[in-house]
Amino acid sequence: MELASAQVIGAGLAAIGVGAAAAGVGYVFGSFLQGALRNPSAAGGQTATMYIGFAAAELLGLMAFAVAMIILYAR
Amino acid sequence: MAAAAKIDPMHQFAIAPIAGEELVASPFMFTNSALWMLIVTAAIVVFMWGGTRRQLVPGRWQAAVEVVTGFVGNITRQNIGPEGRAFLPWVFTAFMFILFSNWIGALPLAIVGPHPFTVTSQFTVTGVLSLTSFAIVLAVGFWKHGLHFFSLFVPHGTPFILKILIAPIEFISFLVRPFSLGLRPFVAMFAGHILLEVFGNFVVQGLNAGIDGSPLGWAIAVLCFMFVIGVNALELLVGAIQAFVFALLTALYIKDAVHLH
Numbered sequence: 001m002e003l004a005s006a007q008v009i010g011a012g013l014a015a016i017g018v019g020a021a022a023a024g025v026g027y028v029f030g031s032f033l034q035g036a037l038r039n040p041s042a043a044g045g046q047t048a049t050m051y052i053g054f055a056a057a058e059l060l061g062l063m064a065f066a067v068a069m070i071i072l073y074a075r
Numbered sequence: 076m077a078a079a080a081k082i083d084p085m086h087q088f089a090i091a092p093i094a095g096e097e098l099v100a101s102p103f104m105f106t107n108s109a110l111w112m113l114i115v116t117a118a119i120v121v122f123m124w125g126g127t128r129r130q131l132v133p134g135r136w137q138a139a140v141e142v143v144t145g146f147v148g149n150i151t152r153q154n155i156g157p158e159g160r161a162f163l164p165w166v167f168t169a170f171m172f173i174l175f176s177n178w179i180g181a182l183p184l185a186i187v188g189p190h191p192f193t194v195t196s197q198f199t200v201t202g203v204l205s206l207t208s209f210a211i212v213l214a215v216g217f218w219k220h221g222l223h224f225f226s227l228f229v230p231h232g233t234p235f236i237l238k239i240l241i242a243p244i245e246f247i248s249f250l251v252r253p254f255s256l257g258l259r260p261f262v263a264m265f266a267g268h269i270l271l272e273v274f275g276n277f278v279v280q281g282l283n284a285g286i287d288g289s290p291l292g293w294a295i296a297v298l299c300f301m302f303v304i305g306v307n308a309l310e311l312l313v314g315a316i317q318a319f320v321f322a323l324l325t326a327l328y329i330k331d332a333v334h335l336h
């Protein structure tokens with residue numbers, strides 16, 4: 001297999017991680033919404049915690065993207 | 076038929092001197108990145124100056140500035156506590172710089188002429204911002220607690236056997252912080268602009284195909300154009316969230332250094 005085609009396949013495989021991060025981010029916001037609808041008065045104080053969770057989940061997807069870019073453009 | 080140009084989504088991130096000469100490693104090169112950093116700084120200065128006339132009854136502009144300062148002030152107060160006021164200048168600076176470069180970089184100015192350059196789409200810029208946050212954390216931690224700062228890596232009330240396990244893990248996670256903090260705004264902008272570029276190219280290619288007599292080309296161009304508008308709106312949201320997350324995490328890390336768990 002040539003290097004260029006192997007790179008494209010590898011970058012595509014690495015991009016799967018972005019989809020996994022999408023599930024993670026959706027889970028963070030979804031769980032927050034579930035809790036917030038049960039106790040709306042407590043929701044306001046927890047938005048910062050939610051965004052920390054969002055940042056942690058999102059970071060892994062961004063890393064998958066960075067890995068895909070590194071593989072795609074590595075020479 | 077017009078030859079479909081190869082899509083080159085990386086070209087927009089190329090750093091080139093304004094005058095058009097060759098890029099060399101020299102501190103005296105005035106590049107497009109430097110130009111747009113100046114524009115971002117000027118925009119922030121104008122925004123802040125226009126809103127700090129200290130009227131008793133704030134006008135619209137002053138109200139906008141008060142919302143932003145109050146927002147960032149809340150981040151530091153809620154996370155660090157009363158001592159957080161001392162760190163407000165840095166958190167506010169980083170927040171405003173990331174927010175304004177994200178939003179100015181997303182402006183569709185290219186319709187009238189200059190291509191805006193997203194300053195935060197370079198890891199060097201966001202990396203330096205996050206290293207500054209990290210340096211503040213280290214300086215404050217060692218200045219306030221001395222060598223006791225290392226107890227940050229050992230949570231309270233852990234059994235001794237777990238301590239041996241947890242301390243290295245905490246240490247590594249502490250060392251990864253500046254990397255992850257800088258990577259986040261950089262990759263978010265980078266990925267968003269690649270997406271915009273690719274779909275913008277689809278619009279052009281679809282129009283070309285439509286002009287050449289393919290009705291499907293028009294449909295694709297219209298669909299992609301609507302998609303680009305949506306992604307642009309999302310890009311504004313992401314730019315604000317990334318600035319907020321950077322400020323929030325900086326405040327959290329400073330809280331660790333001030334209060335040691």
